[in-house]
Amino acid sequence: MATYDDPRILRAIAHPTRNRVLHELSAAGSLRAADIAKRTGIPANQASFHLRQLAKYGLVEVAPDAGRDKRDRVWRLVDDDITLNPRQIVEQPGGDAAYTVFQRNSVAWGHHLVDQAFQISADEDNPAKRIVSETSLRLSEDDAVRLQQELNEVVARYREAGRRSDDELDLYSVYQIIQPMPDLAGEDENPA
Template identity: 30%
Template sequence: MADTDPRRITDLDTLKAFGHPLRMKLYRALYIARSATASQLADQVDEAVSLVSYHLRKLADHGLIEEAEQQGTDGRERWWRTASQGLSVHDEDFTDAPEKAATHAAVGRMSFEQRSDLYRGYLDTQGAWDADWRRAAFSSEYLAPLTAGELAALSHEMHELVKKYEAAGRAAEDTGDTAGRENVALHLYAFPFRT
């Protein structure tokens, strides 16, 4: 990944480009793999290589992914990687026009649905994981009376903690230490609500 910070999407065209269900899946798969070809990604998302190639080019047109260093011996294969260490989308960047707000909300819902599908997949197959992984996995809900400032501080601390563990895992993979490692999804949502 070229940029080690998350890319903040601030324009409507890029948000729309990312806000396609298949593109979101491809971005996630590419982020996990670190680099891959359209053929490899097509196998993961169960779509035609030509369709995956088209959507990868659309992500690249908006700078969300980029070409990666060639791997293997087949010079015809085009390798891709994410252009940054993740993406972020902030509400304040999309509140000045109804279309922006609606697109932001739609992309947020789609992202939530894909994350929910990922978790449902784990729940459906959790019996296949060994006991150590089942004990380590968790789902929690915390309900706390906070100020907006406290919630912002909590969010920052959580992001820093997750980034620490993610960096350690990637560094271990870079040195070939893959024994016992699995991809782990951590979904956090923090939002105000009234009863």
């Protein structure tokens, strides 16, 4: 697992399209720009551009062993788990602004995921299409860390199984937050 603290990397992955490219590569293991273009609905030249930008910051690399020949360019993540160190990022020049952009985009994406999860659609009869779960636990800090590690192991197992599958599988988002229970949103400070 690589930990990044460069504000430029944070800006690179804050871009919604580049973030989606990272998600596609994480799920698939390795892909061509044309594969990414097909999966994301962007032109292949845009997919290539975003892959080169991510490579510039050491997040993706060409996987020469995965191509059919030397001209076949296949990309993969340098590390499956991208971890950021926000405290070190904001202490660097330009870090505070980069973190603000990243945070704003991440919050917007989180809202989008939750909004989509609660949409009622034609798929509502298929419970596997949207699975929403919220649980409250009493944990020590050590237990919270262990829980996150165990969840990461489960997710990694499913990621590897998806990568090995020959079936055309859907891309699912697994969005995890483990944190102390926050204060109530919009709680009236002066109850009647």
